[in-house]
Amino acid sequence: MKQLPNKTQLTGQLKWVERVASVMDDKFRLPGTNFRFGLDPILNFIPFAGDVSGFIVAAALLYVIAKNGGVSRKVLVLMALNISVDALLGAIPILGQVTDFYFKANTRNIKLLKEHYQEDKHQGSGKGIILLIVIVLIIFLAASLYVSYVALRWLFNAV
Helix, strand or coil: CCCCCCCCCCCCHHHHHHHHHHHHHCCEECCCCCCEECHHHHHCCCCCHHHHHHHHHHHHHHHHHHHHCCCCHHHHHHHHHHHHHHHHHHCCCCHHHHHHCCCCHHHHHHHHHHHHHHHCCCCCCCHHHHHHHHHHHHHHHHHHHHHHHHHHHHHHHHC
């Protein structure tokens, strides 16, 4: 595992990942405030293309980290979860544009990476997180099927 200095400075390709994440999430500052944003929420104003481009950049960063970062699988699972939540929220009309200014998956992933190196956090395989995600998805699917059944039943009885 790569050891980093106390200030947790990333080096090599991981430094490049950190720079790209900054451009995507917090490169610009709203004048007179501490509020920062990047290209990701700006690109999200372009229907579909903005969401896809942000997702592709985040996925490419995850790939570089997975290939060169020497991190645990749990860190990779948490990073993929951040990217997925960001993509799902970003796909919701209007709400997605607003949440993209606040839910910054790339910045969250850099934080996870630094915590992993500096504080030895997020160790392990991530199987528990994957299992939890699968359970939540199964519950969501079952609830969706039930609501669809009730709606169709009501619709056919109303006719």
